[in-house]
Amino acid sequence: MSRGSDKLLADLVKKGRQASAQDVKSALSLEPTTEIKILNWHPRGLPPALLEVEAIMETPTQNLGSVVSRLAQSAQIRHINILVNGIPIPDIAQITVIAEAGQ
């Protein structure tokens, strides 16, 4: 007989669906209309009660202040890393953010 936890995880995989970019925006407390491009994301942790989201996003530098300010208001955000780049003018901000459980 299989462990209950093995069956639990198998059930979660069957029931689960991939998170969409909108799901990630919602998890990061960003408005759906925020001008931001989500490049990549990883939901982590099982069961979903322990979900942690790591996302890499891009936004024009003129939006950086409002986006970071929005992220900083969320109690679940535990990591923000910002890299400004762009050739010839550094006009793109790449933000890596990790949101903890509950998002």
Next chain:
Amino acid sequence: MGPTNHYIIQIHPTRRCNLRCLHCYSSSGPEERDQLPAALLLQAIADARDEGYQVSSFSGGEPILYPELPALLKHARANGMKTTVTSNGMLLDRRRLDAIAGFVNVLAISLDGIPESHNRMRANDRAFDMMQSRLEGVRASGIPFGFIFTLTQYNVNELDWAAEFAFCEGAKLFQIHPLEEVGRAANVLPGESPDAIESAYGFIESERIRKVYEGRMAVQLDLVHSQVMREHRERFVDDMDAGARPLAELVSPLVIEPTGRVAPFGYGFPDAYALGSLYSASIPELASAWRRAGWRRLQQLCRTTFDDAAAPRELPVLNWWDQLTHHAQRATIGA
């Protein structure tokens, strides 16, 4: 002493039961006839109240089959105690419910997962259907009720279903109790109590379920995180002298078994820690003698168990009562 919110006396008036469940800690069944006289229990309840106990909790066997259960419940309530009854639910007909309605604070009905799992554990193909058929009557009786789910090595995946079933049926409480390999369970289900991994999953699942039903159905898990233990040592270990303190402050739950044996914490707890038999002395008399020697032994057991259980570990969720029992058995064998 014991990590419960109330001082509880757990009374098992009979080992008679309509079922022969695989996980039964008291090895109860239809053929069993161990039963305590009502007069003895009426006195024990009054004595327990005087010793500080606040809750009379009736289990078995199937306590509904004990003819004087209504009288015991009334008596406990008349003594200012709260009451709980644990039942497999199959025999809760109108007549029996009417007899106890108004005297029960919580009726706890056993539920061991999806119907197939429930029936396997109950060793009866009709156990789930019959139990479910009684729920309408239970709701009509007005008795607040909940469900008790026995967590095993194999069923944490059924918690979600069981909680939803409990909520949809109108339960106010969903209690998750880990299987303890005592009584029949020790022989029939060896190795089926949840290990550290399954306990950790049970802990996480129960937290998730608690959030889902917050404010609508209470979710209780009878497991503890070792960090919580470290932060609240005083709830697990009592370093004070027994003195003239009420017995309830020293031991909760206190268990009265169908043989009359009075023991701390759980059914079948090793004899070395027991207070004695109700057939030989009343609770105050047993307590008086036990305070002189038994208390020290129990204190030491709790300290040893705590030091072991509360140590930081990779998988930190455990069953305190089970740990106590194992340490007590080890100490008894070693003595």
